[in-house]
Amino acid sequence: MxxxxxxxxxxxxxxxxxxxxxxxxxxxxxxxxxxxxxxxxxxxxxxxxxxxxxxxxxxxxxxxxxxxxxxxxxxxxxxxxxxxxxxxxxxxxxxxxxxxxxxxxxxxxxxxxxxxxxxxxxxxxxxxxxxxxxxxxxxxxxxxxxxxxxxxxxxxIFADTLENVKPILETLKEKGYSVYSVTEQLEQMNVFFLVLKMGLIFVGTIAVLIASIGIFNTMTMAVTERTREIGVLKAIGASPKLIQRLFLMESTFIGILGTLIAVVISYAISIAANIALPLILKAATGEDAFATNNITFSLIPWQLVLIAAAISIGVAMISGYRPARKATKIDVIQALRQEL
Structure with missing residues (x-):
């Protein structure tokens, strides 16, 4: 000293x-x-x-x-x-x-x-x-x-690369030394975020399944309610592929609209979190650094937006496929006889 x-x-x-x-x-x-x-x-x-x-x-x-x-x-x-x-x-x-x-x-x-x-x-x-x-x-x-x-x-002790840190730590621990490295903290944080990601994936999967069931029911009801219209289309010469394409386009539009709304809400929440969290942390800890530093707590990369959009639109198209196929099999005469 x-x-x-x-x-x-x-x-x-x-x-x-x-x-x-x-x-x-x-x-x-x-x-x-x-x-x-x-x-x-x-x-x-x-x-x-x-x-x-x-x-x-x-x-x-x-x-x-x-x-x-x-x-x-x-x-x-x-x-x-x-x-x-x-x-x-x-x-x-x-x-x-x-x-x-x-x-x-x-x-x-x-x-x-x-x-x-x-x-x-x-x-x-x-x-x-x-x-x-x-x-x-x-x-x-x-x-x-x-x-x-x-x-x-x-x-x-300084390692030349990050990959060599863990072997050095293990060697020192085997020799009875008490060691500390930021990488150990990072590993603990990675485990926490891995569990968090798995939980979010599980919740997201359930949400996708519920959404697909909702789109399937919506399109099935659309086909049922428009049986007479489908019969008219067939009577004037519309091919089964055209009818199927019309309903697939409708389910795809539901997926696109849902994606746009979700992206807008997600970015709004992300911006609000980046504004509010530093103020909350400052009030909770009394540290001005949280309010003055340019810390990004929430970030939504454009790649994630593209992946989410692809999944949303894909699920919408898959969910609307069977109702669209059902629409092509409607009998023209029975459809025209259906009362309005």
Whole structure:
């Protein structure tokens, strides 16, 4: 653990020793600055400047935090801290162990040459310090500890491709290590969404069956009610194929009309969800990020619209096929004798 001093400000943060060449390859871009090229150069986290506070900042933060707590929210101190660039600035570090945090070492001076990129999670505050592993001897000497006792409590392992993450995790678990990876969270989310998709498919299948039965009954009633008209068409020379085509066109039109109505309603609900959900989440969590970020909660791709339209029209045509065939088999004389 390091206690950092800069002007009249200070902060505490964790120190990570790393091979800067390897770190540069896996981390690649920085938010600002470059990677260290000298032993006394370091990289700091994206929020390091924000956590550099003086007495005035701490008093303001205490008041804002108290007010936010009374409102049932949380204040992260984003308005306080050092607001200028830290690139090229020198800071003093004093070290302490987690077992004895009050016993700090003499101050050592380092130059900040790089700022890490903003963390993926909005709630995460990164105030860490990264320095080259060549500083291990100096840190051990400062703490009056053997280098072997300056062990790593955490390892960051980077895979070259996503496919190689799972084999690495399984190997580490077999060796008894406690591991964490975002891919495990993604797998859990994928299982949840798979179950949700299966449920939606089941509900959709039931809806399609009910719709097909409804169209079948509608077309059967249409054929029954228009028996005399069918007889007239046959009497004036209409072929069975033409009569069948007329009723198939009618059932197809029902499918097209239903598709248009469904698409309009779906997009209206999607737009309403994208507008309402951020406001609901903001009210529930007190986080302004939900209202300010451009988050898309609902998205309907055009491919899905085409697939849904094809299924809807196809089901309508299949449901109207038998009533259309029935219309072609109506006897002309009996149809003309039917009373209006």
């Amino acid at each position: 390091a206690h950092s001093f800069f002007e009249d400000r200070d902060t505490t943060s964790n120190v990570t020793l790393t091979n800067m060449q390897d770190f540069k390859q896996v981390n690649d871009k920085l938010a600002e600055g470059t990677y260290p090229s000298k032993p006394n150069e370091i990289i700091v986290g994206y929020h390091f400047a924000q956590t550099l506070l003086n007495e005035e900042d701490r008093n303001i933060m205490a008041e804002k935090s108290k007010k936010a707590e009374a409102e049932g929210t949380y204040y992260d101190g984003r308005d306080e801290g050092y607001k200028e660039s830290l690139i090229g600035q020198k800071i003093d570090l004093s070290l302490a162990t987690h077992d004895d945090p009050n016993n700090e070492t003499e101050k050592m001076t380092y130059t900040i040459v790089g700022i890490m990129e903003k963390p993926s999670y909005d709630w995460m505050i990164d105030s860490s310090i990264h320095m080259d592993k060549a500083q291990k001897a100096a840190l051990a000497q400062s703490l009056a500890l053997p280098e072997d006792e300056l062990f790593y409590s955490e390892f960051n």
